[in-house]
Amino acid sequence: MNSPSNSTLLDFAQVSMTFEDGTRALEDISFSVKAGEFVTVVGPSGCGKSTLLRIASHLEHNTGGVCTVDRDSIGYVFQDATLLPWRTVERNVELVAELHKVGKAERARRSAEAIELVGLKGFETKYPRQLSGGMRMRASLARSLVMKPKVFLFDEPFGALDEITRERLNGEVLNLFEHEGFAGLFITHSITEAVYMSTRVLVMSARPGKIVQEFNIPFAYPRSHDLRYSPEFAELCGEISHALRGAHQ
Ligand SMILES: Nc1ncnc2c1ncn2[C@@H]1O[C@H](COP(=O)(O)OP(=O)(O)OP(=O)(O)O)[C@@H](O)[C@H]1O
Ligand SMILES: [Mg+2]
Numbered sequence: 001m002n003s004p005s006n007s008t009l010l011d012f013a014q015v016s017m018t019f020e021d022g023t024r025a026l027e028d029i030s031f032s033v034k035a036g037e038f039v040t041v042v043g044p045s046g047c048g049k050s051t052l053l054r055i056a057s058h059l060e061h062n063t064g065g066v067c068t069v070d071r072d073s074i075g076y077v078f079q080d081a082t083l084l085p086w087r088t089v090e091r092n093v094e095l096v097a098e099l100h101k102v103g104k105a106e107r108a109r110r111s112a113e114a115i116e117l118v119g120l121k122g123f124e125t126k127y128p129r130q131l132s133g134g135m136r137m138r139a140s141l142a143r144s145l146v147m148k149p150k151v152f153l154f155d156e157p158f159g160a161l162d163e164i165t166r167e168r169l170n171g172e173v174l175n176l177f178e179h180e181g182f183a184g185l186f187i188t189h190s191i192t193e194a195v196y197m198s199t200r201v202l203v204m205s206a207r208p209g210k211i212v213q214e215f216n217i218p219f220a221y222p223r224s225h226d227l228r229y230s231p232e233f234a235e236l237c238g239e240i241s242h243a244l245r246g247a248h249q
Contacts, residue, residue: 016064043204075149
């Protein structure tokens with residue numbers, strides 16, 4: 001397995017993906033995510049965004065180019081929280097650590113810490129069905145945090161949540177991004193969310209997905225809730241929206 005050099009944590013070099021049935025999902029994707037970066041990808045439905053994350057997490061193998069990442073340094077949060085219904089919050093959060101063969105006491109310690117970090121203290125013994133959608137996403141986040149990942153992959157994690165909950169979780173993820181020091185690769189359909197979260201936004205074209213435009217987001221962290229209502233923010237959203245409309249053609 002290739003490991004990326006210096007501060008580059010995840011690197012795509014001319015990555016392409018053609019599925020067995022001939023579907024060309026990705027073409028010539030080149031970009032990297034460095035320590036301290038939060039990179040968001042936006043693009044039309046079906047353009048290959050999830051495929052890109054699946055390649056980064058080794059769930060799928062690219063047919064062209066090279067994806068370089070340290071497999072053990074990755075955390076994921078996917079669109080549905082994928083919690084095991086028969087395990088409590090605590091036992092779900094311990095799951096990834098269990099798979100990595102972390103000892104029982106250490107697992108319990110890390111899990112308690114992660115549960116506290118995501119604001120689920122007091123809910124340790126609840127089952128997923130007893131949680132709200134936002135709480136389930138928090139538990140899913142905690143499950144990966146336990147392994148202290150260097151890169152976090154997020155595939156539309158908050159798409160199914162109401163706007164207020166989504167904004168609150170955006171703030172919480174950014175807080176973790178700053179304090180836990182992981183880099184992020186985030187997928188969303190929300191331009192506001194993309195700009196609010198990121199140091200950089202990449203716009204992909206319709207399938208086969210290519211990166212057609214890149215935007216640096218200049219706002220410092222911590223980002224205030226009200227940033228979303230500033231003229232500079234609106235202007236960037238407008239530019240990205242324009243690029244996305246071009247990408248749908
Ligand atoms: N295993 C597979 N075999 C064949 N085609 C596939 C496979 N997985 C995905 N695809 C196709 O690859 C393309 C990209 O899929 P992907 O799920 O990456 O899109 P996406 O950008 O995440 O879309 P959305 O925004 O709707 O989630 C789609 O046309 C999809 O049908
Ligand atoms: Mg997807």
